[in-house]
Amino acid sequence: MSEPKSYRRVIRHVTTGFAVILVFLALILPDQITRLPPGNHWYTALLRVPIEALVAGAVLLLVPVRARRWVAAGLGVLLGALTVVKLVDIGFFAVLARRFDPVLDWTLFDDGFHFLIDSMGRAPAIGLAVGAVLLAVLLIAGMTWAMLRLTAVAAGHRRIAWSGLGAAAVAWTALFAMGYQLIGGIPVASHAAADLARDTALALPKDIADKRRFVAEAGDDRYRDRPGSQLLTALRGKDVVVSFIESYGRDAVENPAFDGSVLTALGDGDKKLAAAGFAARSGFLTSSTAGGGSWLAHSTFLSGMWVNTESRYRSLMATDRLTLTRAFGNAGHRTVGIEPGVIYAWPEGRFYGYDQVYDKAALNYHGPQLSWSPMPDQYALAQFQKFEYGKPNRGPLLAEITLTSSHTPWAPLPGMLDWDRLGDGSVYGPMVRAAATPKEVWKDDARIRAAYAQSIAYSVDSLIGWVAEYADDNLVMVFLGDHQPASVVVGQNASHDVPITIVAKDPKVFDRIATWGWTSGLKPAADAPVWPMNTFRDRFLTAFGPEGDPH
Numbered sequence: 001m002s003e004p005k006s007y008r009r010v011i012r013h014v015t016t017g018f019a020v021i022l023v024f025l026a027l028i029l030p031d032q033i034t035r036l037p038p039g040n041h042w043y044t045a046l047l048r049v050p051i052e053a054l055v056a057g058a059v060l061l062l063v064p065v066r067a068r069r070w071v072a073a074g075l076g077v078l079l080g081a082l083t084v085v086k087l088v089d090i091g092f093f094a095v096l097a098r099r100f101d102p103v104l105d106w107t108l109f110d111d112g113f114h115f116l117i118d119s120m121g122r123a124p125a126i127g128l129a130v131g132a133v134l135l136a137v138l139l140i141a142g143m144t145w146a147m148l149r150l151t152a153v154a155a156g157h158r159r160i161a162w163s164g165l166g167a168a169a170v171a172w173t174a175l176f177a178m179g180y181q182l183i184g185g186i187p188v189a190s191h192a193a194a195d196l197a198r199d200t201a202l203a204l205p206k207d208i209a210d211k212r213r214f215v216a217e218a219g220d221d222r223y224r225d226r227p228g229s230q231l232l233t234a235l236r237g238k239d240v241v242v243s244f245i246e247s248y249g250r251d252a253v254e255n256p257a258f259d260g261s262v263l264t265a266l267g268d269g270d271k272k273l274a275a276a277g278f279a280a281r282s283g284f285l286t287s288s289t290a291g292g293g294s295w296l297a298h299s300t301f302l303s304g305m306w307v308n309t310e311s312r313y314r315s316l317m318a319t320d321r322l323t324l325t326r327a328f329g330n331a332g333h334r335t336v337g338i339e340p341g342v343i344y345a346w347p348e349g350r351f352y353g354y355d356q357v358y359d360k361a362a363l364n365y366h367g368p369q370l371s372w373s374p375m376p377d378q379y380a381l382a383q384f385q386k387f388e389y390g391k392p393n394r395g396p397l398l399a400e401i402t403l404t405s406s407h408t409p410w411a412p413l414p415g416m417l418d419w420d421r422l423g424d425g426s427v428y429g430p431m432v433r434a435a436a437t438p439k440e441v442w443k444d445d446a447r448i449r450a451a452y453a454q455s456i457a458y459s460v461d462s463l464i465g466w467v468a469e470y471a472d473d474n475l476v477m478v479f480l481g482d483h484q485p486a487s488v489v490v491g492q493n494a495s496h497d498v499p500i501t502i503v504a505k506d507p508k509v510f511d512r513i514a515t516w517g518w519t520s521g522l523k524p525a526a527d528a529p530v531w532p533m534n535t536f537r538d539r540f541l542t543a544f545g546p547e548g549d550p551h
Helices: 002-028 039-046 051-062 065-096 105-120 122-156 158-178 192-201 203-219 260-275 294-303 310-317 324-330 348-352 377-389 428-434 445-470 507-512 533-543
Strands: 239-245 279-286 334-338 356-358 397-403 475-481 497-504 530-532
Touching: 002 051, 002 065, 002 122, 002 192, 051 065, 051 122, 051 158, 051 192, 065 122, 065 192, 105 122, 122 158, 203 310, 239 294, 239 445, 260 279, 260 445, 279 507, 279 533, 294 310, 294 324, 294 397, 294 533, 310 348, 324 334, 324 397, 324 533, 334 377, 356 377, 377 397, 377 445, 397 445, 445 475, 497 507, 530 533
Parallel strands: 239 397, 239 475, 279 530, 334 356, 334 397
Antiparallel strands: 279 497, 475 497
């Protein structure tokens, strides 16, 4: 009889030890990988004393016996849910450089799922999604079991439990008072889980308060009621193109690890522009987002409001804020949007003030899909030329063109073709079949960075190629990045800066922005001005309005 008892004793000790490890790791796990000690010192993160364990242990020992299991189960569910939130936060920080908003960010999971489909195929993506859901369920269930197990053990050994809690409390207090930290600045006296619980619980009231402030700021607009006759007077008769290049960040032009192909494209672009009689000036803007969330950057740039959350985006869409698009419309321009990435109804088009939106269906593409990007950038620009810019006897035009070929996963990537060969896009079939697939590219970080840079170079080549091929003397182009790419390319500590460039043939355009201090050419200098993206609208409206006349 001693052997079965000994075996059961070992099982009890093992399961108790596993419960301790599970709860301890859940309490000290950071919500960002970068908060772990650097290099080979990651293991030192285990040398921490979590205050939450001490508080929970004391509460469970003090509550009445009848309520103890219910309290333990509730704490287990709470800790499991917080652990799931931490894991989601790790993903959000890695991709979007920000924390997950438990109130408003649920819609982004659909985008993430489609990215997985593009990167690895539908079956693996579904398997990974199902696995993630099962992991979340298992974490909550496992944490609940662990809390119940530890509560039963502590209740059975109350004197030892109280002694251990007392010693740990003294240690935590001393470490907290001394501010003792591990390598990397991580405090040994941990309260990470409590901080996360507080931030998660306060997300909704914070969102509500921020929404009120944001709507009030959106209504404070000195340009909203200005008559069209006093808007953009220096661009009367000009055709203006505003183009966003997906994921075109500062690192694309300054990071020696992968910027070679981009710098070559910009250098070649300068030569093409000069040969066609055009010039360029460039600077930097600080985007409201990173790694993704292009719509946040687009709305920030066009509205002059800092839109960095889903809550702010939705609030903005419900206002009558004057956008750059609508300002051009008020000034007498026809306003169109070339939006190859729009595949569903897009009510935002009315907010921005487009007379017409050309979405994926309207652009009539019959070639192969390029992972997330529905069509090559050169094809989208060719359709813009066909449907709008190349029309005879038309009035002045404002076009906002979103280029998508540099969207993750940056494969397969098309190449430049003669403009008269594009047809309905079916010509891209053999090219795409011969190109590297996302599965091949995403096996190696260096290859990912190279593919990213090549995609940016292709977008720049497409845009400058269109100018050289079709633009007339009245064109003014503004093109910029929406945000930096994901951290797999630029790392965790990259800035949110993106390049912005104005291209024109008329020197009077550059006279209007002479005080901006921008760099000549397509590549902004390292010391070029850096402005918050939301400030551009007012600077542009001022520079090209009556008050911006340099004479």
